[in-house]
Amino acid sequence: MEFTPSQKVRQIPKSFFADLDKKIDAVEDQSTLIDLAKGNPDQPTPEFIIDELKIASEKLENHRYTPFEGKTNFLKAISNYYQKNYGVTTDPFKAILTFNGSAIGISAIPQVFLDPGDYVVTTDPCYPEYDASVALAGGKLYQLPITEANDYLPDLESIPDEVLQKTKILLLNYPNNPTGAEATSQFFEKVIQFCKLHHILAVNDFAYAALSYDEKPVSILEAPEALDYAIELNTFSKTHNMAGWRAGYVLGNESAIAAIKKYHDHVYSTIFGAVQDAATVGLESDQSSVQQLRTLYRQRRDTLVGGLKQLGWNVVEPKGTFFVWVKAPEGLDGEQFTVQILEQTNIVVAPGIGFGSNGRDYIRLSLTHDESVLKEVVERLSKINY
Template identity: 30%
Template structure:
């Protein structure tokens, strides 16, 4: 009999693959499910990107392997966008690389940065890829347990000095998946004071930076003006509704970006060139187009918040990203609640535990479906679940690491 790696055999499926299977099972029985689980936009990709893809795909010169870091016009467009959006100046030859989606780079970067046993701080709850990527690279994942009382920001002061000294890299993600939290300037200032003191690498995942109600999120590179220790990841998926296109980029410290490229070069090439040119079209979208996208998510968030509040379900009052992080009604675990919501009300959301053990007691709603579906789902979530008080806050557990 064939054998596979024991580690992979023991590995649970990626949470969203398991949720998709649950949805498929219900749909096979003729039910219609409103899927608010995975963070996939229901808005169409920008017309300018689609048209550019169509035109570029007819040109044979784009049918070959692309340069590993992406075509120069894309890197130039990214450089221009970073300058306009954040005031950050990048060397487009050494400090930027295209990616086949930011997930690709997030998974590979720890292989480029870590030696066996290196400690990496990452958010719990957080995007599930981080912990797997660290462990896969032989590093030691150390969760930063985020709590409501700290606005879901890591409490870096609470880390023992001895631990801070041993940390090699920290991963931050604002606006956050799954909590929707954003970081303020004092947080970033503190982050970099520790990072400089202890020589940390700062990996910032800025996948949701263009989805916000009023205050544009910052880039960590604004706080590391000489790009000494930062690598930041960006995605076309969420900002431009291009999840299926698989396009993102990493930028920042040249040594870090080039190390990532070295690993990447061993495993793949760059994205299909017509997709890269379509990315340029997306980066050149007008403020009016982007304002319409932001309004779509802001309105959806407002619809769901209203229904949750009316039902007595508490939530993290996110004003950016496209998720709402809400408390599971009392007496149910996150998995029990989300299973019941699916089976009894045909709404699929993600249990908080998909984002780490510290997500127990919470669930995540992606506010990505058309407004009528959001309103219908919110109404079903808000119907009474027995006791309508809140579950205890698991993050108040004093044994938490951070």
């Protein structure tokens, strides 16, 4: 018997990353394959976090259900972290909700705020999951181009009136996957004033909050009046190399958090209490492990970006994240270039089209490999003919 999924599931796009996985699995010579397509952190979780997990896993309180929104110590640690790092004051019990990774927030937020036909405005390119989460909620996605010409920051004034009238959420992601761009304080101030004027909820997906190369990235919640109009998603996946642990949170405007909590209580479960305790020590640490990680990625960025530039490639130098956004050579689009690279060098990269139509002529390379591997990448790419 073949079962047919609902109309809702039929209309959502296939997962871009699951499709990439299939392409990678299909590569014949797996032994020399280098996968730069996905952004799966390669470094281990810091030892002090793992040590806390071991201790916390033996505590009876963590063998039981934990509170829906998160354990008190975890919520307070998040609130203190934002106070210390960004000067943002939040009530730990009203302004914060924790869940199993920011991916949960990305799928929940459109469900909570959209009625059929409402819009989420985001950028083009953007993180591919935004598309599916909006479609699942019966909403529509409107994408604003981000290019070198606008410093990879969208022009909010260019949203057409008919879209603006039905826009409930402005979904941003800075530091930005895939372009590596960062937002400025002035841009976030503009966003908040724009959202105030048009009654829109501003959401910043801050997944790469700690992964910047020069200046500390700004949080949207630092902008004046932000707690009236914005929420921010954050995660332990990249900052603390905890992608497999599934821990993230959202914080900001209390009415928005209350609405997401109401939905979350029914749809998702809680994070294992010991993972919350371990994440808490990550937040309360002196952040030296995060600093080391930043230094590591900076070296890798310099190796790959420097190497590609020497080959004459058109590289967008990332200010943050662990991705490098590269323009395909004249005469090839990103997908064609991806095929050439794979066939000639056995390196898999992500075609930019997966992030939006504006990414058609680009490819995305990830820095989640040792420097020696990235040097090998440059060496192999130096021999490619196109």
